[in-house]
Amino acid sequence: MIALRTASLCKSFRVKRKMPGLSGSIRSLFRPEWEERTAVSDINLTVHAGETVAFLGPNGAGKSTTIKMLTGILHPTSGNAEVLGFTPWRDRTKLAYRIGTVFGQKSQLWYHLPPMDTFDLISRIYELKQSDYKARRKDLIERFELEPYLHTPVRKLSLGERMRCEIAASFLHRPQLLFLDEPTIGLDVLVKQRIRELIRELNRKEGTTVFLTSHDAGDVEELCTRAVVIHHGGILLDAKVEQLKRDILNRKTITLTLKPDSPSAIQARIAGTEIVSNEGRRMKLSVDLSQTDIDLVLSALVGKFRLEDVTVEDPPLEEIIKHIYGMRTGGAGPESGLEASRQAGAGAGGRRL
């Protein structure tokens, strides 16, 4: 069954162009200049029920605009979309009963009130039968471990606690399709992890289709089965996450802080790793996961060096996109081939250990 389908979906905005400075402002007052800016261009996409799709791209790529069209917030400039059988901008109300939305930067919780009050309001908005609502609320409170925060005003919750309440609120009416726009933005590693687990669990147990935009490669790896990468408003890549992991997300960055009496990097070699930078006792390594495993590298590091601190990170999404872009343009340009792949893993520079 198809959860959503788009055909040549486009959205452009009319944006005022202004020269810098006061003179520019005055000129724009009398002779305003407008330009048409394309936010989304020719998006063709089909998502099946039960899929978990990551919709990725750098800032300004058109991720949020696409989600806003798919949820009925924005009208497209041209093209079509069908979400659960409805045209979002025409059948907004009917569709809203069946979808859930979580916008990382826009809260549906009332700021001065405890989450419980918003939950009650949501039960009226979605016209839930009170016995069903109470049972569902109890279940979500247990799963999301919300009991300690339920009666605390939202303004006094941490970002992570608030986000868990936001996601629980969006699940109250059992949506068939959940749109998440940057749900892990600004959260620490542990909270991100917990939120990913919760979404994954609801997808598995209730078959909820998940359509998620993110800036974080971790969201894709741990939560989604399919990734769609957009850039400059158009689709750059549509692939299984497994394939993405094998071909593109095949690097991790390890940052080490060595103890003063530790041997230096030059004295040691670990297969499948490169030194990206080496400043004093601080060293950054890029690990090629197609050649080695991260646990092997970590054990080797522990054996060779005396460590004060260590962190393992995914490459930033911008670098991954540069890499995909490099692959798509046939290796031409500065981000071509192996160079781009290495950059995707660890940024500029580096030498093999």
Added chain:
Amino acid sequence: MSMEAEESRISGKRVWIMLRFLFTIWKVNLASSLEYRISFLLMAGMMFINNLMWLFFWSLFFHRFPVINGWELNDIMMLWAVSAGGFGWANMLFGNFHRIPSLAATGQLDVYLTQPKPVLLHLLASRMSLTAIGDFAFGLAIYGWAGDHTIQGALLFTLGLVISGCIFMFLMIAAGSLAFFFGNAEGIVQQVFNSFVSLSTYPADIFRGAARVFLFTIVPAGYISYLPIGLLRDQNPGFIAGAAAVTIGMGVFSTIVFHVGLRRYASGNAIVMRG
């Protein structure tokens, strides 16, 4: 059950569902306002006193000139009761009616658009103004002091309150919806709002010529003194029907302007919290 009866049962159920939703959102609004009890009492109380001061100055004026174009102090008091009371209930129950430009500019309509309730009704009811409670209480107090306490008088005063609140709301919705067409309209709509509020407390009959045309067109505050106060003074069924028809017309017009404008809504990326 006949088709008509079934349809009427369904539409009755829809109305009940909508009312239950409104009661819940008002309850949530009130609870949110009561989070800051001192602020709540101070703001409501100060607005009551502020309105009272204006009436005090009018009383000094009418002491010197007892009748102006047929208006006496009692008429002015009822004008203030209807104007402040109408503004009060509209701003208490639908407190976002003059904030459409800022809500649209900062992308705050997203949350209403993703939930299955009428966007305009939902956004209007999502805010309760604290000072408006003082306005509403003031309107009732002045009616208690200077109004007609017969059943007919009370009904006409209630109708006057309903009409003046609706006029405030509908005109500001139409003006605020210009933001969808002209971009940043917050400044101009705020000016219209301020002019409208202050001019609605003057009797339209004291203005002549261009000023009177202005009061019934560009900033149509004249309707506040003309329609609700006309009701109280004339008590004529034809006038009542006309006043109700004009108000409903304004409601239909503003709702259409809002929904046509909503198609042009561009959202935004500002960080937004509710309540």
